[in-house]
Amino acid sequence: MQTLAAAGELQRDLQRELTYDGLRAAEAKGSKGGRRPAVPAGTIGDVRTAYLEGSSIAALARDHGVSRGAIRTAVADLLPEHTAAEADGPAPELPVTLDMPGKVADFLRTAELEPAEHAVLDQGVAVRRGQGYTLRVSAVPAVHRQLLARCQPLDGGHGLPVVPAQRKARREYESRVSSLAPTGP
Incomplete structure (x- = not known):
């Protein structure tokens, strides 16, 4: 050694x-x-x-x-x-993929939506979950927020009866959207 x-x-x-x-x-x-x-x-x-x-x-x-x-x-x-554009303006929002409960997706498909919102729903991928499904949607956070605003009637009001399962699904989607980074001022 x-x-x-x-x-x-x-x-x-x-x-x-x-x-x-x-x-x-x-x-x-x-x-x-x-x-x-x-x-x-x-x-x-x-x-x-x-x-x-x-x-x-x-x-x-x-x-x-x-x-x-x-x-x-x-x-x-x-x-x-x-x-x-990189130096002057804010960075563009990147698409985020969120799982939207099927009950929310079904309601939104019957609602009046903008063309961009329709396109996002049409491009979503359905994932089977037990007896229902989840729609995997990729969109910028602003579109997710618009879709969430459009499904407010699921909480009741606006002449629609409250369906507990739909209300629960909307709140589930709301929690996912609220977890996204907040928008600017």
């Missing part, structure tokens, strides 16, 4: 010595190690102007002695993949 430990220690010492020799040789040639510098704060305006005038990222990196990544960071909002 001592022989193996001594051999391992010798190997580590040799690696350390070779590493230092390599660093000293690179330093003698004028190279320096470490992370490449970022674009200095004073020259960011020049870099952005040159990029807008048509200079390439690689040419700007060579001219300023920094990496291409540093140049990309300095001109990030000017790059083609960056759109003004």
Whole structure:
């Protein structure tokens, strides 16, 4: 065991010595190690102007002695993949998939709906649940909230009799919709 430990220690010492020799040789040639510098704060305006005038990222990196990544960071909002909508407006709502009880889906199919709401219901996937079903609906949260508002009569009123099973189904859907992130101000 001592022989193996001594051999391992010798190997580590040799690696350390070779590493230092390599660093000293690179330093003698004028190279320096470490992370490449970022674009200095004073020259960011020049870099952005040159990029807008048509200079390439690689040419700007060579001219300023920094990496291409540093140049990309300095001109990030000017790059083609960056759109003004991303910077100015809020992020668009992404579709959310919720399970809508079948009793709610059946009621909504007979109600007067907007074309977008009809399309959402038509694209829903029915999932069998015992004797009933659940409609798996994918829509943005705003459409889920509109659908929930349209099924308010299931709680009674509006000349419709209260059916406990429908009321329970509507409240179940309401709890799922209310768990979504709240809308803006």
